[in-house]
Amino acid sequence: MDQRDHLGRYSLVRRVGAGGFATVWLARDEQLDAEVAIKVLSENWIDEDDVRRRFIAEGRFLRRVQSRHVVGVHDIGETEDGRPYLVLTYADGGSLAERIKAGPMEIATVVDVLTQVGTGLQHLHDRGVLHRDVKPANVLFQSEPDGGERAMLGDLGLGKSLDAVSQLTMPGGTPAYVAPEQVMGERLDERADLYSLGAVAYAALTGQPPHGPISLGAVLRIDSPPPPMATLRPEVSAAIDAVVRRALQPDRDQRWPSLAAFRAALTEAHETGKFPVGALDSVSVSEVVPGPNPGLIDQPTAAADTALPTSAAGAPTALAQLEKVDPDTPVVEERSGPSRLAWVIAIVLAVVLGGGGGYAGYTFMSKRPFTVEHEGLTVEVPRSWSQMSKTTWSPLKGKPDQPALLVGEDLANWGKTGATPPGVFIGRIPIPTLTLPSVPPAGCESSDVPELEEINGHSARTWLYQCRDGRFIYDRHIGLDEGHSLRIQVQSSNIDDAGKVLNSATNNSR
Known part of the structure; x- marks a missing residue:
C-alpha cells in the first residue's frame, strides 16, 4: 500500500487481510490508545463511483446497526489519494475459518458461536439488509474483559438492501456457502x-463445507442436503444434524x-438431544432417526458344516417393534421361534442394532460412486444408495458384538417381506471358518454351492441368487486372519451394480 504509516490519528501496524474490494490493516488509535481495524478501498476501485458509494454506505449502515454481534464502525475517513476507509472493531481472536482449519471445535462452542452470529445476522435483516457472503472467514472473534469472547459478523462488502436484491442481480458470495437461488x-x-449460516454450521461441526470445495456452476446442480454430519463426525447428534440440514435444503421453501426458528431449534437440539418441532418437516424420518438399541439379540451364524434354521418367526417381531416404538425406547425381541434365515437377519439386525453410529440417510448431487468406511469395513456404493447405518451386530451368542455396516436406498424397508430396496450389508463374524447359508431367500434360486476362491489372499465363497421379482442377491463369506470371517450381502436389480459393490467391499481392520 502506497501510504504513510498513519491514516489521520491511526498508526498502521500491519496488513491483516485483503479481498477483491478492500485491504484491512491492524492499526492503533493514538488518541484512545486502542487497537482497531482499518478497511481501505482497493486502488482499482478508486474511480468507480458506484463501488465507492456502496463502500461508504456499508460503513454508515453498520454504524446504525449497533449490534454486539456485527463488526462496529467507529470512524470514516479518506486516504491522501482519495480512497475511503472505515475504522472497525478489531477482531483480536481471529476468524472462524482459522479455527476450523486448526481442528475440531467443541459442539457446545459451535452452537454458541452460531447463536451469536445468527443474532447479528437477524439485526442486519431487521434493518432490511442481506449479508450475501456469510462464511467462516467473515465470522470474527473479539476478546471480552471478563476473559470470554464474542462472535461478530463482518464484511458487508457484498451486502445489499432487500429492495435492491428483489430484482435480478449478480450472485456474489462464496460458492461453498452460497444458496443455490443466489447463484441462479x-x-x-x-x-x-x-x-449460508447453515453451511457455516456444517463446516464448523465437521471441518469441511457441506458439499466440499465446489464451483458456482456445481452449486446449480445441488438437489439435496449434504451428507449427514455423523458420517464425518460421529458425535454430532441426529437432532442437530436434522436442524442444520433443514437449513441447507436447496428449495428455500x-x-x-x-x-429465529433456526437458532431456537439448534439450541433445543443441543440442550435436549430431541428433534425440535419442524426439524423433520423437510427430511424423511429414515434420514435422521437413530436405530433403537435392543441390547444383545441371539443371532446364530452357522459354521460350514452346520445347517441353519429356516424359520422366519423370530425376526418379524423385532421389525414390528422397530416400526412402532419411539426412537429413544430400547427394544427387546420376544423369542417366538427359531431365527430367520441368516441372510435376512444379518441385514435386518444391522438396522435394528443401529444405536452407536446412528441411522442416517443422504443423497449426493453427483452420480459417481462414493466410499463408506466404518471400523475397518469399507465399501464403494452408488450415490443413490443414500442411507447408512454404521453399527454393530451379534452374529454369535456369547461372543462380543462385531462391527457392521449397512448402506442402501431405503433402510426403513430393508428386509421387509415384498420390499426390494438395493443395498449392501457387511459384518465381521468372530469365527475363522466360512459360513454357509441354508436355503435361498424366498422367491429366489441359486446354483450349487460355489467352489472356494481366493480374494486378497483369503479363502472365500460367493453365492448368487436370482429372484422372481428381478433382484440379484450376492452372499459372500471370506475367511479372515486372527479368528474372524467376513460376510457381505448385496441386493440390487442391477447385477452389474451389485457385482461392483460386492468386489469393492473390504475389511482393513488390524
Whole structure:
C-alpha cells in the first residue's frame, strides 16, 4: 500500500487481510490508545463511483446497526489519494475459518458461536439488509474483559438492501456457502443468508463445507442436503444434524421459516438431544432417526458344516417393534421361534442394532460412486444408495458384538417381506471358518454351492441368487486372519451394480 504509516490519528501496524474490494490493516488509535481495524478501498476501485458509494454506505449502515454481534464502525475517513476507509472493531481472536482449519471445535462452542452470529445476522435483516457472503472467514472473534469472547459478523462488502436484491442481480458470495437461488440470480430474501449460516454450521461441526470445495456452476446442480454430519463426525447428534440440514435444503421453501426458528431449534437440539418441532418437516424420518438399541439379540451364524434354521418367526417381531416404538425406547425381541434365515437377519439386525453410529440417510448431487468406511469395513456404493447405518451386530451368542455396516436406498424397508430396496450389508463374524447359508431367500434360486476362491489372499465363497421379482442377491463369506470371517450381502436389480459393490467391499481392520 502506497501510504504513510498513519491514516489521520491511526498508526498502521500491519496488513491483516485483503479481498477483491478492500485491504484491512491492524492499526492503533493514538488518541484512545486502542487497537482497531482499518478497511481501505482497493486502488482499482478508486474511480468507480458506484463501488465507492456502496463502500461508504456499508460503513454508515453498520454504524446504525449497533449490534454486539456485527463488526462496529467507529470512524470514516479518506486516504491522501482519495480512497475511503472505515475504522472497525478489531477482531483480536481471529476468524472462524482459522479455527476450523486448526481442528475440531467443541459442539457446545459451535452452537454458541452460531447463536451469536445468527443474532447479528437477524439485526442486519431487521434493518432490511442481506449479508450475501456469510462464511467462516467473515465470522470474527473479539476478546471480552471478563476473559470470554464474542462472535461478530463482518464484511458487508457484498451486502445489499432487500429492495435492491428483489430484482435480478449478480450472485456474489462464496460458492461453498452460497444458496443455490443466489447463484441462479433469483430474487433473494432472508433465507439465502439462512442457507449460508447453515453451511457455516456444517463446516464448523465437521471441518469441511457441506458439499466440499465446489464451483458456482456445481452449486446449480445441488438437489439435496449434504451428507449427514455423523458420517464425518460421529458425535454430532441426529437432532442437530436434522436442524442444520433443514437449513441447507436447496428449495428455500423447505428451509426454516426464519433465522429465529433456526437458532431456537439448534439450541433445543443441543440442550435436549430431541428433534425440535419442524426439524423433520423437510427430511424423511429414515434420514435422521437413530436405530433403537435392543441390547444383545441371539443371532446364530452357522459354521460350514452346520445347517441353519429356516424359520422366519423370530425376526418379524423385532421389525414390528422397530416400526412402532419411539426412537429413544430400547427394544427387546420376544423369542417366538427359531431365527430367520441368516441372510435376512444379518441385514435386518444391522438396522435394528443401529444405536452407536446412528441411522442416517443422504443423497449426493453427483452420480459417481462414493466410499463408506466404518471400523475397518469399507465399501464403494452408488450415490443413490443414500442411507447408512454404521453399527454393530451379534452374529454369535456369547461372543462380543462385531462391527457392521449397512448402506442402501431405503433402510426403513430393508428386509421387509415384498420390499426390494438395493443395498449392501457387511459384518465381521468372530469365527475363522466360512459360513454357509441354508436355503435361498424366498422367491429366489441359486446354483450349487460355489467352489472356494481366493480374494486378497483369503479363502472365500460367493453365492448368487436370482429372484422372481428381478433382484440379484450376492452372499459372500471370506475367511479372515486372527479368528474372524467376513460376510457381505448385496441386493440390487442391477447385477452389474451389485457385482461392483460386492468386489469393492473390504475389511482393513488390524
